[in-house]
Amino acid sequence: MEKVVYMKKCNLFKIIANLACLMTFLCLFSANAVAADHSSKSILTCIKNKKELVVGTSADYPPLEFIDNQNGTNKYVGVDIELAKEIAKDLGVKLVVKNMSFDSLLVALETRKVDMVISGLTPTPERKKSVDFSKIYYRPSGEYFLINKNDRAKYHSLISFKGQKIGAQNGSLQYQLVKKQMPKSHVKGLGKINTLVLALQSGKVSAVVMEELIAKAYAHNNPSLYCFKSDLKEPQAGNAIAVAKNQPDLLKEVNKTVDKVIAKKLVLTKFLPQAAKSMKKSTAQKDPFKYAPYFIKGIELTLVITIFSVLIGVILGTILALMRLSSHLALKIPAICYIELIRGTPQMVQILFVYFGIGAIIQNMSALLAGIIAIGLNSGAYVAEDIRSGINSLPVGQAEAARSLGLSKAATYRYVVIPQAIKNIWPALGNEFITLLKDSSLVSIIGVAETMYQTQLVQTSTYQGVFPLVVAMAIYFIMTFTLTRILSYMERRMNYHD
Structure with a gap:
């Protein structure tokens, strides 16, 4: 008996390994095909x-x-x-x-x-x-250090930043210059300049390296900041x-x-x-409240992303849960592979892959659509496990009683098993929906103008780092609190009808 179980496990792992190799091959093949197709187009x-x-x-x-x-x-x-x-x-x-x-x-x-x-x-x-x-x-005439004005006497050259953290934008020339020419300092890379300035103002970095015009713009518009020309050596740039x-x-x-x-x-x-x-x-318009249209637009897109992602997640999660509970390996193995793959990779990577990877094949895919698909696909894996756990928590006699009354297996799941499972896992599903609403902020990385994206725009426009974040936190709290109350009301209604 143990030998049979061992052989089944070995076959299962072989199938998973072969499927993973096939997925890798298809990804590489599609990437090469896309590259070849792109190079042939003007x-x-x-x-x-x-x-x-x-x-x-x-x-x-x-x-x-x-x-x-x-x-x-x-x-x-x-x-x-x-x-x-x-x-x-x-x-x-x-x-x-x-x-x-x-x-x-x-x-x-x-x-x-x-x-x-x-x-x-x-x-x-x-x-x-x-x-x-x-x-x-x-x-430009060279690179500049942007520092807090209170540190003017402390920092004045490369040597003075020994042991300090220096901020630079990821992927920029400034990042490489700091890394190569300031080995005794620690470079901290972030994706947005306004985030770097916020890190500077909050003491997370001692200086930010920028081009002359940009550094002077921030120093001119924010009285707490000061900039000076660095002694970083750069090629004729x-x-x-x-x-x-x-x-x-x-x-x-x-x-x-x-x-x-x-x-x-x-x-x-x-x-x-x-x-x-x-x-x-x-x-002249530094008051973030004057930028209410930014936040309103962000809220609208956040809700759109959340609603459609929830729909994708619930539908996909239900299908995956039933596939994983199936006795047929042709259904069970793909569901296991998908769930493990999604849960084993960061959501931000998934968003970038859908937009830049799959989006390279589907040329007209918008950033908004890519964000909805990526978050929905991610949610589906977690919803699937919630539903599976809910089904497994039900007494076996429930399904057996339904089958003894003449219901088919599909009808048993539809009318008996799934409704009871949903009731049991409703709190877990509620947590997933709330998490999904907050995770919608990740799609800002591909340019979707949701709440977090709009917050970054306000930071840039007002040269303020903290207050727009406070507004964004308040907005997210109101949305999640409202959603929590709705989910609690629905849970009470389900318990009332027991």
């Missing part, structure tokens, strides 16, 4: 056919790229945005700006989520291996536009616009003055 032709240019940026970098509230509407403004407008104008197409985390921009470019990236990018040798760059359109590899026709058109901008000195004579004007306007 992005410039696609831009002209769809009559729009999609530009990726990280709009937390004033005065290069940031957001201004104009008559209640969010507008992307800044030097880089004006340059993007010039390129779109010269191509005769509409400009569409996609705002996302800086360290996701080049991935978005390689997977064709954006047509080009304009976000204060420096064409380093490492980046040139994966993307091509235009000519340099702006050369500058900002350029990134485009996908092997797109010479698009790169040629981009360089035409860059040449025009340089010849007319538009960066200094037009783009910077316009950015300064927008920054001055934002500074």
Whole structure:
């Protein structure tokens, strides 16, 4: 008997291992197929056919790229945005700006989520291996340290930061400079500049390394901050536009616009003055409550993501639970593999995979749809285990009694088992729904404008780090508290009808 059980377990593990190998092969094959398909398409032709240019940026970098509230509407403004407008104008197409985390921009470019990236990018040798760059359109005078004004006497050079934590944006040139030239300091990388500034103000880092214009913008608009030029040594650098590899026709058109901008000195004579004007306007509107439309829009999208993700999670979870309880290995094994895979990988990785991985195959998949799918698929695995535990907790006699009355197996589950199981696991499902509502904030990494994303925009626009977070916490608390009360009411109703 023990030998039979052992052989069954061995066969089970073999099936799981083979399935995992097959999934890996399919992923690699699909990735290669997508890459080959992408390399054969002209992005410039696609831009002209769809009559729009999609530009990726990280709009937390004033005065290069940031957001201004104009008559209640969010507008992307800044030097880089004006340059993007010039390129779109010269191509005769509409400009569409996609705002996302800086360290996701080049991935978005390689997977064709954006047509080009304009976000204060420096064409380093490492980046040139994966993307091509235009000519340099702006050369900053060097890197600056942004510090708390109270620390002016304490920090003044690289040596003075010995043993301190230095903040820099993930994937940026500044991060590499600190890592290589400040070995006695500790570099701390974060995805957003406003998060780095918040870390600086809360004492998590001693300084943040930024380009000159950005550092001066934060120091000018926040009296508690101070910036000074660093003694970091860097190669002859500058900002350029990134485009996908092997797109010479698009790169040629981009360089035409860059040449025009340089010849007319538009960066200094037009783009910077316009950015300064927008920054001055934002500074005059520092009160986060004036940015209520930001938070309202974020709440709307958070609720949309939560509702549809719950639907996906419940439907998928019920199916997976029944598959896992099945005696047929063809149904049981895939359910086990899926649940273990989802529960064994971070949700943020899953969101990025759905958007950049699956989204590379389905080109028209929006960030919102990708976020809903990713969170719904994640929720399904946990809901499946909740439902399975609820079914297993029921006395076997319940199902046997139903079958003895002539009900089919499907009818027994539908009318007897599932309703009782749901009643037993309702508190656990409620916790999953509340967690899902809060986890919706993770989709901000791919540019979905939900509550957390909008909070980051307010931080950038007001140059304040803490207060917008307090508002966001209050919003999430109100939503979760309301949902808790609804779930408790439904639980009482179910117990009342016992």
